[in-house]
Amino acid sequence: METRIFGDKKIIIRKLTPSDVNQPEKFQKFVNSLIAEDAMILMNTKKTKKDELEWLKRRLKEVKQRKAVYLIAENNKEIVGTCNILLERERSNHxxxxxxxxxxxxxxxxxxxxxxxxxxxxxxxxxRPTPKIIELGVYEGNLPAIALYKKMGFKPVAKIPNSVQYKGKLIVKIIMQLEI
Ligand SMILES: CC(C)(COP(=O)(O)OP(=O)(O)OC[C@H]1O[C@@H](n2cnc3c(N)ncnc32)[C@H](O)[C@@H]1OP(=O)(O)O)[C@@H](O)C(=O)NCCC(=O)NCCS
Known part of the structure; x- marks a missing residue:
């Protein structure tokens, strides 16, 4: 766990821990704020406390099995950012x-x-196994995200048409990869 300043905000950066199952409301509030803003993420239906608890238990199991890493950013005990990496399975577990x-x-x-x-x-x-490639999907038009990923060195490798429903239209999902 570490505390860092971003802009004028004091942010705690920490890993997901088993005690997070005691505070599903924090995660619920975070994800529902993204859903309310109609952010360009997969989820678009409001989550209940029960949804979040189940989701947290699944994530913690993956972390314990060394199949996922999960970082959380908090400001004044409120979740303000998350990033996770989840290994794919079998022939794709690189x-x-x-x-x-x-x-x-x-x-x-x-x-x-x-x-x-x-x-x-x-x-x-x-x-485990140590990943060789980090992959993500980003929706066409999500300019801040695409700019961030390019800055990180990710390259677009595929475009999937009609992949996502967004604001009444079917839009393209761009797959990007980074070799690590
Ligand atoms: C995409 C997202 C995670 C970026 O996070 P962020 O904390 O704002 O990004 P950072 O401040 O670290 O910016 C890093 C770089 O990304 C790019 N970037 C960030 N916001 C940008 C914007 N609004 N316009 C253009 N480029 C932007 C810049 O290159 C920036 O580097 P710079 O500040 O040196 O120019 C954030 O906008 C977000 O959560 N959006 C809603 C959810 C979402 O779209 N998630 C991604 C789904 S694929």
Missing amino acids: IGGLGIAVKQGFRGIGLGKYLMENSIKMAKADL
Whole structure:
């Protein structure tokens, strides 16, 4: 766990821990804030406390099995960012799938980049087998995310048409990869 300043905000960066099952509300609030803003993420239905508890238990099991790493950013005990890398299975277990989100009001101050860099470091150290490629899917038009990923060295490798429903349209998902 470490405390860092981003912009004028004091942020604690920490790993997901088993005691997080005692505070599903924190995670619920974070994910529902992204859903309420219609962020360009997969989820678009509000989550209940029970949904979050089940989700947390699944994530903790993956972390324990060394199949996932999970970093959390908090400001005043509120979750303001998360980044996770989850290993794929069997013939694809050289690939870690990355997901990231930063809360509105905490963007553009370097937090997303920091979470990504450190999640990738953690993935190399903790995941078994050690991933060789980090992969993510980003929706066409998500310019801040695409700019961040390019800055991190990710390359677009595929485009999947009609992959995602967003604001009443079917949009393209771009697959990006980074060799690590
Ligand atoms: C994408 C996201 C994670 C970026 O996080 P962030 O903390 O704002 O990013 P950072 O402040 O670390 O920015 C890092 C780099 O990304 C790029 N970037 C970030 N915001 C940008 C914006 N609004 N426009 C253009 N580039 C941007 C810049 O290259 C920036 O580097 P710079 O500040 O040196 O120019 C954040 O916008 C977010 O959570 N969005 C909603 C959820 C989402 O879209 N998740 C990704 C799904 S694939």
